[in-house]
Amino acid sequence: MSDPILSLNNVHTDIAQYHILQGVDLEVPKGQVTMLLGRNGVGKTTTLKTIMGQWTCKSGEISFDGQDMTQMAVSARARAGIGFVPEDMGIFADLTVEENMVLGATSGPMDPKRKEWLLNAFPALGTFWTSEAGNLSGGQKQMLSIARAMAEDRTLYLIDEPTKGLAPAIVSTMAQALRELKAQGASILLVEQNFSVAKALGDTAAVMDEGRVIWTGAMADLATDKDLQERLMGLSMEAH
Numbered sequence: 515m516s517d518p519i520l521s522l523n524n525v526h527t528d529i530a531q532y533h534i535l536q537g538v539d540l541e542v543p544k545g546q547v548t549m550l551l552g553r554n555g556v557g558k559t560t561t562l563k564t565i566m567g568q569w570t571c572k573s574g575e576i577s578f579d580g581q582d583m584t585q586m587a588v589s590a591r592a593r594a595g596i597g598f599v600p601e602d603m604g605i606f607a608d609l610t611v612e613e614n615m616v617l618g619a620t621s622g623p624m625d626p627k628r629k630e631w632l633l634n635a636f637p638a639l640g641t642f643w644t645s646e647a648g649n650l651s652g653g654q655k656q657m658l659s660i661a662r663a664m665a666e667d668r669t670l671y672l673i674d675e676p677t678k679g680l681a682p683a684i685v686s687t688m689a690q691a692l693r694e695l696k697a698q699g700a701s702i703l704l705v706e707q708n709f710s711v712a713k714a715l716g717d718t719a720a721v722m723d724e725g726r727v728i729w730t731g732a733m734a735d736l737a738t739d740k741d742l743q744e745r746l747m748g749l750s751m752e753a754h
């Protein structure tokens with residue numbers, strides 16, 4: 515395997531007095547989709563926020579594309595090529611869809627080809643291009659949040675539960691856009707509770723429990739092994 519695009523080595527993160535990440539080891543292979551899985555509250559979102567620098571890593575190392583970024587500021591991580599789609603979407607309700615998208619393209623005006631691709635992938639954004647983002651439906655806001663992170667080419671995308679609460683038709687739109695992003699060469703670390711999406715998109719999987727990664731392997735192996743799912747996550751993923 516080629517060098518991973520992202521590696522976490524024994525990463526610990528505290529939130530207030532709580533020791534949330536307790537030695538996370540994780541590798542995200544280049545050009546693949548890695549699913550970060552596990553029960554509620556095991557530290558998946560905290561892992562993404564620690565990679566992005568929104569929570570400070572207390573000890574351990576994070577390296578991105580061969581560069582140690584453990585102590586880097588959030589803005590420097592974004593400039594280095596990491597896009598983050600948080601679970602709460604983080605879009606600006608008072609700004610238009612277009613203005614939100616412009617904010618996503620941090621290095622200058624959006625590339626017209628990129629914009630065309632995104633509006634093809636998420637047609638609703640074109641329809642509401644000049645409307646305030648606050649007026650969009652929940653699913654449309656989620657599409658905007660993802661499209662904004664994709665507004666310019668990034669090496670690695672960290673995406674937290676993009677399909678949560680979405681209608682099936684929008685889930686498949688979202689999954690298709692992520693597939694296209696991967697086809698363009700991006701690497702993706704995706705937290706996803708929807709089993710069929712995880713199975714359809716994931717190349718590799720990392721399962722967390724109690725602030726650590728307890729299993730890594732091929733997504734296909736996890737998807738076909740109900741006993742393993744039961745052991746790692748306490749329930750069959752097929753039930754989702």
Ligand SMILES: Nc1ncnc2c1ncn2[C@@H]1O[C@H](COP(=O)(O)OP(=O)(O)OP(=O)(O)O)[C@@H](O)[C@H]1O
Nearest residue numbers: 529530532534552553554555556557558559560561
């Ligand atoms: N701001 C915070 N203050 C205090 N505790 C927090 C905070 N954010 C997260 N935690 C705690 O950290 C632990 C891990 O939370 P995290 O959101 O990373 O889990 P998760 O695996 O993403 O869960 P879920 O699948 O439910 O989204 C939980 O026990 C949670 O209560």
